[in-house]
Amino acid sequence: MSVSTVAELIDRGIKAYLAGRVKDALAAFQRVLELEPGNAKARGYIVRIHAVTPSTTPPPGATRPVHPGVAAPVPLPGAAGARPDAAPRAPVEAASSPWDDGPSAVATYVLEPDGGIDLGAVAERPRPAAAPPPEGAGAEIDAWLGAARELFALGDFTGSLELIEKILHLDPEHAEARAYLAQNEVTLTSMYESKLGPLSAVPRLAIKPEEILWLNLDHRAGFLLSQIDGAVDYEALFAVSGLPRLETARILANLVADGVIAAR
Amino acid sequence: MSDARPVIGIDLGTTNSVVATVQGGMSRVIPNRSGQALTPSIVAVARNGKRLVGALAKRQAITNPEQTVFAAKRLIGRRWGAKEVEDARRVLPYALVAGPEGNDVRVQLGDRTLSIPEISAMVLAELKADAEAFLGKPVERAVITVPAYFNDGQRQATKDAGRIAGLEVLRIISEPTSAALAYGFGRQTEKKVVVFDLGGGTFDVSILDISKSVYDVVAVGGDTYLGGEDFDRRVMDWLTFGFARENGGVDLRTDKMALQRLRDAAERAKCELSAAPSTAIHLPFLVGGGEGKSALHLDKQLSREKLEELTKDLVDRCIAVTERTLKDAGVRTAQVGEVILVGGMTRMPRVQRAVREFFGREPCKGVHPDEVVAVGAAIQAHALAAPGGKGEEVLLLDVTPQNLGLLVVGGYFQTVIPKNTTVPTSQTHLFTTVQDDQTSVRIAVLQGESERAIDNELLGEFVLDGIRPARRGEVSIEVTFDISADGIVGVSARDVATGQQQSITVTATSGLTEAELKKILDEQRDDLLEKKQSWKELDEGRERALAMIHDIEALVPAVEGALERSKFGKDAIQKASAVLVRARAAIEARDAAALEAELEPLDRTLQLFRGLADGRPGGR
Numbered sequence: 001m002s003v004s005t006v007a008e009l010i011d012r013g014i015k016a017y018l019a020g021r022v023k024d025a026l027a028a029f030q031r032v033l034e035l036e037p038g039n040a041k042a043r044g045y046i047v048r049i050h051a052v053t054p055s056t057t058p059p060p061g062a063t064r065p066v067h068p069g070v071a072a073p074v075p076l077p078g079a080a081g082a083r084p085d086a087a088p089r090a091p092v093e094a095a096s097s098p099w100d101d102g103p104s105a106v107a108t109y110v111l112e113p114d115g116g117i118d119l120g121a122v123a124e125r126p127r128p129a130a131a132p133p134p135e136g137a138g139a140e141i142d143a144w145l146g147a148a149r150e151l152f153a154l155g156d157f158t159g160s161l162e163l164i165e166k167i168l169h170l171d172p173e174h175a176e177a178r179a180y181l182a183q184n185e186v187t188l189t190s191m192y193e194s195k196l197g198p199l200s201a202v203p204r205l206a207i208k209p210e211e212i213l214w215l216n217l218d219h220r221a222g223f224l225l226s227q228i229d230g231a232v233d234y235e236a237l238f239a240v241s242g243l244p245r246l247e248t249a250r251i252l253a254n255l256v257a258d259g260v261i262a263a264r
Numbered sequence: 265m266s267d268a269r270p271v272i273g274i275d276l277g278t279t280n281s282v283v284a285t286v287q288g289g290m291s292r293v294i295p296n297r298s299g300q301a302l303t304p305s306i307v308a309v310a311r312n313g314k315r316l317v318g319a320l321a322k323r324q325a326i327t328n329p330e331q332t333v334f335a336a337k338r339l340i341g342r343r344w345g346a347k348e349v350e351d352a353r354r355v356l357p358y359a360l361v362a363g364p365e366g367n368d369v370r371v372q373l374g375d376r377t378l379s380i381p382e383i384s385a386m387v388l389a390e391l392k393a394d395a396e397a398f399l400g401k402p403v404e405r406a407v408i409t410v411p412a413y414f415n416d417g418q419r420q421a422t423k424d425a426g427r428i429a430g431l432e433v434l435r436i437i438s439e440p441t442s443a444a445l446a447y448g449f450g451r452q453t454e455k456k457v458v459v460f461d462l463g464g465g466t467f468d469v470s471i472l473d474i475s476k477s478v479y480d481v482v483a484v485g486g487d488t489y490l491g492g493e494d495f496d497r498r499v500m501d502w503l504t505f506g507f508a509r510e511n512g513g514v515d516l517r518t519d520k521m522a523l524q525r526l527r528d529a530a531e532r533a534k535c536e537l538s539a540a541p542s543t544a545i546h547l548p549f550l551v552g553g554g555e556g557k558s559a560l561h562l563d564k565q566l567s568r569e570k571l572e573e574l575t576k577d578l579v580d581r582c583i584a585v586t587e588r589t590l591k592d593a594g595v596r597t598a599q600v601g602e603v604i605l606v607g608g609m610t611r612m613p614r615v616q617r618a619v620r621e622f623f624g625r626e627p628c629k630g631v632h633p634d635e636v637v638a639v640g641a642a643i644q645a646h647a648l649a650a651p652g653g654k655g656e657e658v659l660l661l662d663v664t665p666q667n668l669g670l671l672v673v674g675g676y677f678q679t680v681i682p683k684n685t686t687v688p689t690s691q692t693h694l695f696t697t698v699q700d701d702q703t704s705v706r707i708a709v710l711q712g713e714s715e716r717a718i719d720n721e722l723l724g725e726f727v728l729d730g731i732r733p734a735r736r737g738e739v740s741i742e743v744t745f746d747i748s749a750d751g752i753v754g755v756s757a758r759d760v761a762t763g764q765q766q767s768i769t770v771t772a773t774s775g776l777t778e779a780e781l782k783k784i785l786d787e788q789r790d791d792l793l794e795k796k797q798s799w800k801e802l803d804e805g806r807e808r809a810l811a812m813i814h815d816i817e818a819l820v821p822a823v824e825g826a827l828e829r830s831k832f833g834k835d836a837i838q839k840a841s842a843v844l845v846r847a848r849a850a851i852e853a854r855d856a857a858a859l860e861a862e863l864e865p866l867d868r869t870l871q872l873f874r875g876l877a878d879g880r881p882g883g884r
Contacts, residue, residue: 212548212549213548213561215549216558217548217549217559218549218552218559219519219521219522219549219550219551219552219559219560220521221549222547222548222549222550222559223521223522223524223525223549225548225549226525226528226547227323231298231299232298232320232323235314236320238312238314239310239311239312239314239316239320239324240310240316240320240323240324240327241311241324242311242324242327242328242520242521242524243311245312
């Protein structure tokens with residue numbers, strides 16, 4: 001069994017556990033132990049599942065992970081020598097003034113301050129004042145954070161991001177979650193961008209225009225698709241999309257993967 | 265004229281701008297790098313921090329309205345307190361602030377506060393870059409057009425914008441003059457011409473007397489808030505209300521992305537209906553369906569007839585304004601020898617029909633209405649840049665765009681030189697004192713249309729003192745206005761009895777202080793030096809790249825032969841051709857940085873090919 005399969009099984013197990021499908025989670029972790037009997041993560045989750053589910057299925061994340069190795073923050077990729085408890089490094093430098101840039105060719109890489117939380121936002125929305133997390137949310141947040149670290153370490157940045165967004169929904173000022181959010185976004189953005197090829201490439205519609213109606217898109221993907229006219233490159237699409245970079249990259253990568261668009 | 269130092273003509277429009285040149289005696293519109301003749305006069309800082317100019321800025325104008333500056337021409341050279349600025353502040357979504365001395369308008373954009381000439385300079389710089397890419401040479405000189413009614417401050421501000429963009433502005437000429445020039449080029453026309461200019465945001469109508477090669481603007485009129493965008497809005501409203509009716513009240517106006525697509529589609533449909541009787545507006549996945557439902561599509565058919573019905577009153581307004589302008593100028597339609605259509609909106613058949621019916625004659629259609637102003641400017645630029653400064657120079661006579669006069673008692677405005685007076689000109693008026701023993705008078709020089717001085721532009725002021733004390737009305741003050749061919753206004757006041765005299769020369773200002781302008785120009789000069797360096801690097805890089813491309817191509821047959829006998833390097837030809845394509849694209853785009861990046865792969869490919877051709881797999 002390849003390492004990636006073990007990782008996939010753990011990923012599947014964590015997701016099933018968080019979704020409340022304890023039986024599926026248990027099955028996945030047990031399969032991991034069959035393949036790798038010494039796998040600490042699978043063991044940790046099995047112990048946790050047994051500890052909290054003697055007779056009923058607990059709500060996802062209702063308890064704190066018991067395995068100390070699982071609960072510890074995971075050093076981030078690329079941060080060689082990083083202390084295990086160190087928060088993820090700042091993802092990108094703040095952009096200098098766009099007026100200092102040359103004309104259009106140079107891209108400025110900036111994450112939206114609220115990127116990843118409200119991906120659909122195009123209107124200016126003032127950030128709501130931080131409210132304290134609801135009573136009893138602490139344990140839930142801890143569990144989600146632990147699982148988010150796990151998924152991050154396994155390379156499941158989308159899954160990690162989903163959990164981080166859940167945490168920030170309850171506690172918008174959660175420092176570690178925000179740091180992970182940024183790091184997840186940077187990593188995911190890079191992953192999606194890598195699927196696009198060079199950002200200077202000009203994408204075109206790879207299907208007949210009348211076939212667009214048969215796609216299953218949301219209005220944001222519809223907007224981006226409408227901007228693809230064979231004249232603008234990917235970098236320009238990031239600029240005109242009005243969406244956070246991650247969301248734009250995700251939509252474009254999906255359109256490429258589905259064969260809807262292709263770069264020349 | 266030698267093309268060694270090309271010159272360009274620029275139509276710097278409220279909504280779109282166009283650049284043209286003269287090559288080999290023929291005028292030619294220069295397409296932008298997207299292949300379009302029209303570049304939207306829009307500047308933005310996108311949500312990802314990138315600075316956008318032109319079509320890309322327009323594409324995100326609705327989704328990012330606070331950081332997208334359009335219609336800067338409405339503000340250029342205006343005073344902060346001017347009525348036009350107040351009007352603009354009510355309708356523009358981006359932030360306007362007063363300049364440091366409180367006398368001009370600034371825009372808050374990104375992390376900077378920019379003057380209007382700086383904003384216009386970005387559009388001009390984009391056009392300059394397009395021209396350089398097209399001509400393959402640096403472009404440093406231009407003629408820029410402005411509306412005939414622009415006052416001296418607005419003209420000066422446009423000139424400053426050109427300087428900031430790195431252009432020596434050879435001359436500022438009026439748009440109707442430029443349009444007429446494009447038609448009169450090479451002809452011996454002698455007639456009264458009406459220029460009917462319905463652009464994206466404004467409608468201007470001008471009456472010119474053309475006598476051989478003399479172009480004289482005799483009257484101007486218009487509506488500064490009537491243009492193609494109003495037509496687009498009618499289509500958008502029709503689509504929005506129709507969509508709401510068909511989709512349970514879904515209001516597209518609440519979704520900026522939907523609105524952006526709607527506006528683009530409305531404009532496109534309007535343009536298509538100039539050539540076709542009907543058009544389909546198809547916007548799939550336009551807006552979320554709500555509560556987990558699929559996104560909704562918009563599918564509509566718009567006929568030309570419907571468009572004409574939706575916009576009938578707008579066309580009627582154009583004709584009413586035209587009628588009023590002709591009446592003010594004392595010109596009957598029968599006296600009009602030609603009608604020139606300018607602006608994309610005049611391609612609409614209903615507009616053409618209305619013009620034809622009003623004037624009782626077919627309008628000129630020889631030059632594309634979107635391009636005619638830029639073409640005229642290019643012709644003028646070409647004439648001005650001709651060796652010896654003469655060449656085929658056409659004498660352009662402009663008129664004073666607005667009344668010039670003085671502030672008089674009661675806060676009223678007294679005209680000394682009426683609008684539409686051909687320059688150069690000189691006029692003298694006698695004034696008198698209004699108080700007993702008055703020993704000084706304040707001469708406030710104003711330009712504008714209003715009877716109330718406060719509504720007009722203050723060009724300058726001075727005090728004439730040393731007046732002989734006398735009873736009011738007994739002292740005569742002679743005030744003389746001189747306007748040179750360059751538009752410089754000189755005003756002098758003289759006490760007729762004592763000979764005491766004072767005078768000023770009014771130099772129009774754009775609102776930018778001298779220190780600010782100097783700072784901007786210094787920055788621009790540094791930038792220019794960098795660009796010159798990059799042109800030099802590009803030329804050197806191009807030479808090297810072309811030599812290597814030539815050598816690589818020459819080696820291809822030998823390499824193919826060698827690869828036939830080898831197990832290795834089967835993909836070498838493919839990789840090499842990719843390198844050649846990229847290098848050629850960089851040369852074509854005159855992209856020094858991209859070309860620099862390709863020199864090393866070219867060199868590697870050449871060495872590899874030489875090795876393969878010599879029977880040494882792997883090259884050196």
